Amino acid sequence: MPYATYEHQGRRHVGRVSGDQLIPLDGLTELGRDTPTEALAAATELPGQAVSVDDVYLCPVVPRPDKIICVGLNYLTHVGETGRDLPDYPVMFTKFASSLIGPRDDILLPAESSQVDYEAELAVVIGRAGRRIPREQAAEHILGYTVANDVTMRDYQYKTHQWLQGKTWDHSTPLGPYLVTPEEADVSAAGIRTILNGRKLQDSDTSRLIFDLPTLIATVSEFTTVLPGDVILTGTPGGVGYRRDPQVFLHDGDEITVEVDGIGSLTNKVRREA
Incomplete structure (x- = not known):
């Protein structure tokens, strides 16, 4: 439900x-x-x-998660467009709870960044605490699924080899609209896409994840205890704005939709921060 x-x-x-x-x-x-x-x-x-x-x-489906673990470079198409080698271990970074916004809130463009990008993602919410969870038991720890737009300030992301400063701006990451329980959803091959002002820019499905959900839960729980309400963003497919030619970034007045079939969709207006 x-x-x-x-x-x-x-x-x-x-x-x-x-x-x-x-x-x-x-x-x-x-x-x-x-x-x-x-x-x-x-x-x-x-x-x-x-x-x-x-x-x-x-509100954001989970307004105050203890942890938000994000996975980068987890679709072959996204790895390909970045020119990077195929990872043999998940690329991970974190967000803060203060970065989350509701599913109908405006995405605010900060004055400091001119390269604000979109990333459609399936998000997993943990329902049962665990540490060193075996891959075959990972499904028992899932409360449900929701949709995220991992809005990224690319000019800040690439200031250093670490991505934190580009990934966790306050009030930047829509999460929602609803939590869908595993009994109601099949995410083994769910379509995932981004539509910006009516133009489809990302279009893939979750069967193309390099590291699947059980692997991600097992990997994360190896080094930290996952708790109820923790959120794992599972990565974005190819088609991000920074890697397009010409590049595509978010601008004041845009409308952006992120969809995951069977889970829901987020539609947010884009506004310049006062």
Whole structure:
């Protein structure tokens, strides 16, 4: 079942998505560390307090994850367009929770960067804590899936050999709109794409991941304990703006959509930061 974290009349809730309605779950205020798989499944619904999706603010699906682990160079087409060698171990970096924005929020272009790029990604949310998780048990630790746009300031990313300064700007990364549970989704070969102002710029599917989801969970949990609410961004396919000729970057007034089939889509306006 899909779930959302939302705000209504000044209060934050977790709700089950039912058509265009959100049915709040008693006692839950946001998806995250306090909503492991068992807690979410056992929560009592309050159908008498259902609200329309159009009448609420949709938060990032997980507003305050303990960790956001991102994977780079995880599609063959993206490795190819960068001219890099095929990795034999996942390329990883982190984001901060402060980088997340809601699925309907504007993407803000900072004054300091002139090379703001897009990256369509499938995101995995952890539902059960674990350390050194065997690959064959990784699925037991997944709470669900959502969609992310790993907005990247390329001119800052490549200032050093580390990518942190280009990847974790405040209020830059849409995450949502909903969390879709594994029982409701097949992500073995889900289509993934980016559409900028009506022009399709990325188009692939998750069967083309170099390191699949069980491998990523096993790899991450080898060196750190994954916790409920942790988010893993699984990488972007080829077609990013920085590698195009001519290059394509986000500009004030753009509208960008990221879609993952069976999981959802994000559509955000792009605005110059005041």
